[in-house]
Amino acid sequence: MKSGFFAAAAACCLLLAAPASAQGVKIGVLNDQSGVYADYGGKYSVEAAKMAIEDFGGEVLGQKIELVTADHQNEPDLAVSIARRWYDVDGVDMITDLTTSTVALAVQELSNEKKKIDIVVGAATSRITGDACTPYGFHWAFDTHALAVGIGGALVKAGGVTWFFLTADYAFGHALERDTSEIVTHAGGKVVGSVRVPLNSSDFSSFLQQAQSSKAKIVALANAGRDTTNSIKQAAEFGIFRQGQKLVGLLMTLSEVRGLGLDATQGLVLSEGFYWDHDDRSRAFSERFFKRTGRMPNMNHAGTYSATLSYLRAVKAAGTKDSEAVAKKLKELPVDDAFAKGKVLANGRMVHDMYLFEVKKPSESKKPWDYYKQLAVVPGDQAFLTAKESGCPLTK
Numbered sequence: 001m002k003s004g005f006f007a008a009a010a011a012c013c014l015l016l017a018a019p020a021s022a023q024g025v026k027i028g029v030l031n032d033q034s035g036v037y038a039d040y041g042g043k044y045s046v047e048a049a050k051m052a053i054e055d056f057g058g059e060v061l062g063q064k065i066e067l068v069t070a071d072h073q074n075e076p077d078l079a080v081s082i083a084r085r086w087y088d089v090d091g092v093d094m095i096t097d098l099t100t101s102t103v104a105l106a107v108q109e110l111s112n113e114k115k116k117i118d119i120v121v122g123a124a125t126s127r128i129t130g131d132a133c134t135p136y137g138f139h140w141a142f143d144t145h146a147l148a149v150g151i152g153g154a155l156v157k158a159g160g161v162t163w164f165f166l167t168a169d170y171a172f173g174h175a176l177e178r179d180t181s182e183i184v185t186h187a188g189g190k191v192v193g194s195v196r197v198p199l200n201s202s203d204f205s206s207f208l209q210q211a212q213s214s215k216a217k218i219v220a221l222a223n224a225g226r227d228t229t230n231s232i233k234q235a236a237e238f239g240i241f242r243q244g245q246k247l248v249g250l251l252m253t254l255s256e257v258r259g260l261g262l263d264a265t266q267g268l269v270l271s272e273g274f275y276w277d278h279d280d281r282s283r284a285f286s287e288r289f290f291k292r293t294g295r296m297p298n299m300n301h302a303g304t305y306s307a308t309l310s311y312l313r314a315v316k317a318a319g320t321k322d323s324e325a326v327a328k329k330l331k332e333l334p335v336d337d338a339f340a341k342g343k344v345l346a347n348g349r350m351v352h353d354m355y356l357f358e359v360k361k362p363s364e365s366k367k368p369w370d371y372y373k374q375l376a377v378v379p380g381d382q383a384f385l386t387a388k389e390s391g392c393p394l395t396k
Helices: 002-022 043-056 076-088 101-114 144-157 171-185 205-214 225-238 254-259 280-293 299-318 323-332
Strands: 025-031 063-071 094-097 119-120 137-139 161-168 192-198 217-223 246-249 267-273 340-344 354-360 372-378
Touching: 025 043, 025 076, 025 144, 025 299, 043 063, 043 094, 043 280, 063 076, 076 101, 094 299, 101 119, 101 137, 101 171, 119 299, 119 323, 137 161, 144 171, 144 246, 144 372, 161 171, 161 205, 171 192, 171 217, 192 205, 192 323, 205 225, 217 225, 225 254, 246 267, 280 299, 299 323, 323 354
Parallel strands: 025 063, 025 094, 094 119, 119 137, 161 192, 161 217, 217 246
Antiparallel strands: 267 354, 354 372
8 A cells, every 4th residue: 555655656756856857948058168179169169059949939829948068078878877877867858069070970870779869060970970870860060071172172173183081080080071072083183192190189280291201292281279289380390381381170160270370371271161251141150159159150150049049949840849840851951040041951051052151361461360362162062972972871
């Protein structure tokens, strides 16, 4: 009798507790907030997600929208542990940003198991919507293939026919080197060598010596965040530029250019899917972002805004936060916001234009944050693989 009472009481408690996690729509921003990618995403991507929620009106389907956030410290096991708790205990409906490719792949696998939506923004590997695709997984701002198309093809045409890679030694770096190598080779260039560099390295000297010895015309940095800024600083000390080699940041954003300054980065060629000074819409969004953060957004920050806003629009259009229905709407609805105009393919890849930029000389910069001159527009259908080409098993 007593055990029956406790069982009933427990069931009652569960019923009372259930609405706390079931009510409302809860979004999680999971990224690196203290390490090598803290400026690249971090608290600034969190702020971008907040802006999207506010712009949407703070509620959807008559329910409040909540935001939770955590630092995964670039550790896949920690990220999965946080995501599991968010899904099982805290009632999180969607996780976004997910900087670091190993983290994104691990959390996407868990999200698939839990039938929850994840929208990757800050991680680059094209595997996210390739062989590792899921019915609930989406990839927003860019990927390694899009970066490779924009930079690799253009530089080979401009005479950069021999390449050497300094590659971050994990899924992102491997994918970026692979995708860029394919584009370079297809364009008539040649990869003469590469070296794998541990994440968050402080000393690039031995790796840069190998790049110098290769005599390659292009020294390509297949890394990101603080690793990119450290390698550029040390490349200048080694005299890479004086020997006629050109340094290229394959994943470099406004944040890294700001951190290094125009003196150190002038002439660098890079690709982003967003620039704050591109048009009136991007300027208006970026000026609002600047008032909140003290900096202009890069493509990761603006992409997190877009991913969050697009998810909420899909929930509204579906009339439910059920993952199956929302995923279907995400793939049906066009994307049209301050980040980009685009569409979502059957494999979850959001397709939009990418841009090839050259960093201005200090004398060419006319105002704060005036860093880029646009060299080319890479149309979305050229930058990104089609769903069929991606290798996603869902599209076969």
